[in-house]
Amino acid sequence: MxxxxxxxxxxxxxxxxxxxxxxxxxxxxxxxxxxxxxxxxxxxxxxxxxxxxxxxxxxxxxxxxxxxxxxxxxxxxxxxxxxxxxxxxxxxxxxxxxxxxxxxxxxxxxxxxxxxxxxxxxxxxxxxxxxxxxxxxxxxxxxxxxxxxxxxxxxxxxxxxxxxxxxxxxxxxxxxxxVKKIPLIVGYTGKKASTSEIVKRVKSEMEKNPDYYENLFDQIEKIVEKAKSEIENENWKEVGRLMLENQKILRKFKTPSKKYGVSSPTIEKLIRASLEAGAYGAKLSGAGRGDCIIALGKEKEKVEKAIKKAGGFPLSVKIxxxxxxxxxxx
CATH class of the missing domain: 3.30.230.10 (Ribosomal Protein S5; domain 2)
Incomplete structure (x- = not known):
């Protein structure tokens, strides 16, 4: 026993x-x-x-x-x-x-x-x-x-x-x-996000405008299906491009922010910094408004340095x- x-x-x-x-x-x-x-x-x-x-x-x-x-x-x-x-x-x-x-x-x-x-x-x-x-x-x-x-x-x-x-x-x-590896880079925004709060706000907004959000979710589904096979093929440049597409759609949400959707100025700043440092793609990870961003790329140190310079906190993360x-x- x-x-x-x-x-x-x-x-x-x-x-x-x-x-x-x-x-x-x-x-x-x-x-x-x-x-x-x-x-x-x-x-x-x-x-x-x-x-x-x-x-x-x-x-x-x-x-x-x-x-x-x-x-x-x-x-x-x-x-x-x-x-x-x-x-x-x-x-x-x-x-x-x-x-x-x-x-x-x-x-x-x-x-x-x-x-x-x-x-x-x-x-x-x-x-x-x-x-x-x-x-x-x-x-x-x-x-x-x-x-x-x-x-x-x-x-x-x-x-x-x-x-x-x-x-x-x-x-x-x-x-x-x-797949056994992925060139993932992670940066913390410095702000904790309330997942349940953001999900509830999106739900409330979706009930007012269901067709608009169903269309966005359909677009995200297509991206996920493409990314699934590209990850298994280890085609990281294409996965990075798909991450950027996904991020673009998340910015189209009308809540919590009319300008940034579920993204935020801090998230966008860290994404920009990652891309300028050579990342293939970057996006928020999770409910948004805070928590982490993820980036893909071979230039890990360079991207992490850029995230830090932009006010983020690089995190050492493996799968x-x-x-x-x-x-x-x-």
């Missing part, structure tokens, strides 16, 4: 297809080498203890009977995942959970999804319940939706499967691409091909 388990899952970066993926179009997402680690342990006391130092949480305690109550945002995803697991498998126990992350929640690398995935995997091992990747995805996706109310699940898929994925809303298709994994068990 397993008493203690340590698991980890990668963060994510959206490559192409953000926003459209919420409306039943495909996207391309990459799992990244920065990981979130979670240790889980069954304890005899009927309490759940959580330590998440990066989030400023030390020995937070809650009774399993209080899981229905509103919880602090720093522990929400862990407790919602525990509640969903307990309900689904009709089990219960006291627990000790500790998390450690290699990336800041500020970057928009999908820490909420990674911690949900890790919690469910740790519980499956502790309670000796066999769960396949898709079952873990489904329960973690439900957890994220229960809290955020919106989302397509691509970040959950990246945390479970790893690699570069062709993904369709809700996990209807989760297909790993046959993770392992996905969710067990680090050790006792």
């Amino acid at each position: 397993i008493k203690k388990i340590k698991v980890s899952a990668p963060g994510k970066l959206m490559l192409l297809g953000e926003h459209a993926v919420v409306y039943h179009r495909p996207c391309l997402v990459a799992a990244i080498s920065q990981r979130l680690f979670l240790e889980g342990e069954k304890i005899p006391e009927n309490k759940i203890f959580i330590s998440a130092p990066e989030m400023g949480i030390f020995d937070f305690a809650v009774s399993p009977f209080d899981l229905e109550k509103e919880q602090p945002k720093e522990v929400k995803f862990i407790l919602e995942a525990i509640k969903n697991f307990f309900r689904k498998y009709k089990v219960e126990s006291g627990l000790k959970i500790k998390t450690k992350s290699q990336f800041s929640a500020e970057y928009g690398f999908g820490s909420s999804s990674a911690v949900s995935v890790c919690t469910i995997k740790a519980l499956a091992e502790l309670f000796q319940i066999k769960m396949g990747k898709k079952e873990i995805f489904d329960l973690a996706y439900k957890t994220v939706l229960d809290i955020q109310k919106v989302g397509s699940g691509f970040d959950v898929a990246a945390a479970v499967y790893g690699g570069i994925l062709y993904f369709l809303t809700g996990g209807k298709i989760i297909q790993p691409l046959k 993770d091909f392992e996905g969710l994994k067990i680090e050790n068990k006792i």
Whole structure:
């Protein structure tokens, strides 16, 4: 019987297809080498203890009977995942959970999804319940939706499967691409974006003008389909061009900014700097307005230097091909 388990899952970066993926179009997402680690342990006391130092949480305690109550945002995803697991498998126990992350929640690398995935995997091992990747995805996706109310699940898929994925809303298709490298360059804008807030604003705008947005999403879908084969062929110049096309469409959104869409002056400045330094293409990654930009190109150092000079923060990011994994068990 397993008493203690340590698991980890990668963060994510959206490559192409953000926003459209919420409306039943495909996207391309990459799992990244920065990981979130979670240790889980069954304890005899009927309490759940959580330590998440990066989030400023030390020995937070809650009774399993209080899981229905509103919880602090720093522990929400862990407790919602525990509640969903307990309900689904009709089990219960006291627990000790500790998390450690290699990336800041500020970057928009999908820490909420990674911690949900890790919690469910740790519980499956502790309670000796066999769960396949898709079952873990489904329960973690439900957890994220229960809290955020919106989302397509691509970040959950990246945390479970790893690699570069062709993904369709809700996990209807989760297909790993046959590629082992990508000349990716990442820059943080210095501003944290609220994904759920931006997605809700786009939804509200779309309801007023559905035809306009459906047309934009159709264009994004065509770009994603082309980019899928170009990535597998490692035709990076063409992928870069498609990234720029995708960015152009994201600027046509009428919210949050009439001038920049879901982009921003900072994002545009970092994209420009990347292109001038020799990148094949660049775009925002994720909901927009902040978080990260991504660029493609062989001149990594030159582009990173340009991002820094333009006021951004270059991040050392590699693609993770392992996905969710067990680090050790006792």
